[in-house]
Amino acid sequence: MAGELIVRKGDVGKEMFFVHRGRCHILADDGVTELFSLKQGSFFGEIALVLNERRTASVIAASFCDILILRKGDLFRVIRDYPNVAIRLAEYARRRRRLARWIRRATELVLQRAAASLVFLLLLLLLLLGGGGALAT
Numbered sequence: 001m002a003g004e005l006i007v008r009k010g011d012v013g014k015e016m017f018f019v020h021r022g023r024c025h026i027l028a029d030d031g032v033t034e035l036f037s038l039k040q041g042s043f044f045g046e047i048a049l050v051l052n053e054r055r056t057a058s059v060i061a062a063s064f065c066d067i068l069i070l071r072k073g074d075l076f077r078v079i080r081d082y083p084n085v086a087i088r089l090a091e092y093a094r095r096r097r098r099l100a101r102w103i104r105r106a107t108e109l110v111l112q113r114a115a116a117s118l119v120f121l122l123l124l125l126l127l128l129l130g131g132g133g134a135l136a137t
Contacts (some may be wrong), residue, residue, distance in 0.1 A: 001061060002061055002062060002063050002064065003060055003061065004060060004061045005058065005060050005062050006024060006057060006059045006060060006061060006065075006067065007044070007045060007055050007057075009027075009029070009031075009055050009056065009057050009058045010054050010055060010069045011047070011048075011054060012054060012055075013045055013047070013048020013049050013055050013068060014049070014071060015045060015049060015069050015071045015136060016045035016046045016048075016049045016050075016069075017038055017043060017044055017045045017059075017067050017068070017069055018041075018042075018068040018070050019039060019042045019043070019065060019067060020040065020066040020067065021023065021040055021042065021064075021065060022040070022061065022062070022063045022064050022067075023038065023039050023040075023061075023062040023063050024037070024042075024044070024059050024060065024061055024062055024067075025037055025038070025060050025062045026038065026056045026058075026059050027057060027059065027060060027106075027133070028057075028103075028107055029107070030033070030100065031058055033059070034062075034094060035103060038059075046089060046092065047093045047097050049072055049075065049084075049093075050075075050089050050090050051090070051094070051097065056097060057090065057100060075104075
């Protein structure tokens with residue numbers, strides 16, 4: 001169902017997910033802003049599963065979804081028979097983790113600059129409206 005939380009940032013990851021049908025959104029740290037959309041054929045949750053880290057982002061359903069779940073034990077059974085899958089999946093997870101960190105830093109920087117700009121505009125407005133007597137001295 002649209003808006004339903006599938007994965008919560010910070011949770012322990014014991015599975016990864018595949019979008020079989022529908023769309024999902026990866027959310028920013030604020031839990032509201034949509035960073036990416038995942039469509040049919042996409043997957044998520046591999047960072048926590050493969051790199052033994054907590055979930056790096058929350059994911060919600062953007063529409064009605066069919067989600068396939070691959071549990072850690074099942075993944076390891078596949079990896080025993082296909083070790084190249086483990087190597088490729090770990091590389092992919094590391095790239096996604098780097099991207100998530102870069103996006104988080106960029107978002108923080110944008111928010112800091114927006115806050116500074118807002119303070120500047122408020123001070124300018126105060127001066128223009130004549131309420132900046134204390135500032136003008």
